[in-house]
Amino acid sequence: MLELIGVTKKYGEVAAVQSCTLTVNTGEFVTLLGPSGSGKSTLLSLIAGFTPLTEGTMLLDGRDISRVSAAERGIGVVFQNYALFPHMTIFENVAYGLHRRRWTTDRIRQRVEEMLELIGLPQIAKRRPDQLSGGQQQRVALARALAFQPSLLLMDEPLGALDREIRDQMQQEIRRIHREARPSVVYVTHNREEAFALSDRVAILESGQVRAYDTAHTLYTRPANRFVASFFGAxxxxxxxxxxxxxxxxxxxxxxxxxxxxxxxxxxxxxxxxxxxxxxxxxxxxxxxxxxxxxxxxxxxxxxxxxxxxxxxxxxxxxxxxxxxxxxxxxxxxxxxxxxxxxxxxxxxx
Ligand SMILES: Nc1ncnc2c1ncn2[C@@H]1O[C@H](COP(=O)(O)OP(=O)(O)OP(=O)(O)O)[C@@H](O)[C@H]1O
Ligand SMILES: [Mg+2]
CATH class of the missing domain: 2.40.50.100 (RNA polymerase II/Efflux pump adaptor protein, barrel-sandwich hybrid domain)
Structure with a gap:
């Protein structure tokens, strides 16, 4: 579904992402895990189209998107600092991508209600983002990204700022939403437990390179190298x-x-x-x-x-x-x- 071939991003002489080759299957939940500075956000941003590639090719459903603008890729994104629009109500935030795709008013209303139901916040459509808690805002961001039914959803540490209890709850939420809506997901975290809980497969990044890519179980029980054994397996x-x-x-x-x-x-x-x-x-x-x-x-x-x-x-x-x-x-x-x-x-x- 998503194919990265030799994807490289250089800042000057430094490669933030180096020769990354990775395939994500339809409906698959893939997590990028690695220490701080290992290139996780850069790789996600390359897939989203927010950052231009230095080298390599990216195919989405067989289409070369390497040089396609972010808006035209039709990918859903939930980034930690990709905030809700503060001057819009929650309804308008979730409806945003649907207006842009020229959905009818009735269809938009129905879809937004459905999404707010899905994230367990049906009563907040008229509020503004600053009237919600951090966890609630994060859920709305998820609803906004999923509303237009993207076949690919990218998430960069969406639970990073939340405390333990809401985090666990949101994890369950993400699992359920993934089961029901079935988008392919590329998810970034540096939390091992989160990677265990959510992923079909995990890519372990170190210094901009993919050091291993497999199921969490295989990475844990049969680590391919010492980095994976100590970093992922602890x-x-x-x-x-x-x-x-x-x-x-x-x-x-x-x-x-x-x-x-x-x-x-x-x-x-x-x-x-x-x-x-x-x-x-x-x-x-x-x-x-x-x-x-x-x-x-x-x-x-x-x-x-x-x-x-x-x-x-x-x-x-x-x-x-x-x-x-x-x-x-x-x-x-x-x-x-x-x-x-x-x-x-x-x-x-x-
Ligand atoms: N705009 C930029 N200009 C120069 N260097 C950058 C830029 N963005 C990222 N880098 C560098 O690229 C490397 C990878 O950064 P990236 O943000 O992808 O790491 P990360 O794995 O997401 O880390 P974290 O877990 O801390 O979020 C880092 O060494 C970083 O300093
Ligand atoms: Mg990051």
Whole structure:
């Protein structure tokens, strides 16, 4: 549906987006995720047509839109700072794109009512934007972008300014709207949980380049490289050696060795990538690597508790996160053995 081929944007000598190649299927929800400055907003702005390309081609439904003006692309946009028109009522804001597309008055009224219903704010048509909360304004911006039924919707951190509760609610809202209206979506965030919750596929950006593009599940469980493992998976990385033996891998890390079955993973010098939730006090029965540690800190986080540990002569830092009821009795300064559960780990190239 949307095809980006070698898309590049340079500011002087610096490439904000570099040779980006990406396909978005019809109805697909794609998230761009990456650290600050990695090129997410620039890429979105290139697709929207707000920023001219330096190099590359963009196809929308097979049509080359690389040099087409933003207005003619017919793409819906919700940008964080792409505010509502302050002098217009909410009704007029949502109706704006419909007037421009010469819909009849009756059809416009019906559609605006439908959209305000969809965002759960049917009573506010006559108000002005400054009479709404930030979260409500953001929902209206969403309604405005969706009103003319764009086949492609672009959103740049639309929930960035909202507090946790409204954010979660809006996330559900976006999921529902996507299910019902079925636009293709390119969504920008630097919040992993949001990417997990919303996306069919996630593109991980680093320094203007797409470092991986896959389902959140695959990126999380089988990260393609160390950047994806640490940035997206929030995995800890430990130097390891892997050797194929009898149809399994023998993995040595943290001064101990255990077997793991991991199809298609590299061997030799690698990095063992694993999440804190997959490292836990062994209680005598380790299923993976058995690693003796000293507990440096015990951090209560509500449902879970984080154990900040240190292992061996070089004091390798290992973080374990366990259900809080399992952490009772573990105290700062005490020794314990951690079970690094290899069946949940991934190996990436060093
Ligand atoms: N108009 C501009 N002129 C020069 N450099 C720019 C311009 N816009 C963006 N850049 C640079 O391009 C790079 C990518 O910026 P971009 O805004 O796309 O990042 P981002 O991933 O959206 O970051 P954030 O998460 O902070 O919003 C940055 O290094 C930025 O400084
Ligand atoms: Mg940005």
């Amino acid at each position: 995995h800890q990385l430990f130097p390891a050696k892997a050797k194929a033996r009898d149809g399994a891998l023998e993995v040595s890390a943290l001064d101990t060795t255990a077997r793991m079955t991991a199809p298609g993973t590299p061997d030799g010098d690698v990095l063992l990538a694993i999440g804190a939730r997959d490292i836990m006090p062994a209680n005598g029965a380790a299923s993976g690597l058995s690693v003796p540690v000293r507990i440096d800190d015990v951090v209560y986080m509500g449902d879970t508790t984080r154990l900040i540990c240190r292992h061996g002569p070089s004091s390798t830092r290992i973080i374990s996160e366990v259900d809080s009821h399992l952490a009772q009795g573990l105290s700062i300064g005490s020794d314990t053995v951690l079970d690094v559960r290899l069946e949940r780990a991934a190996l990436v190239a060093a």
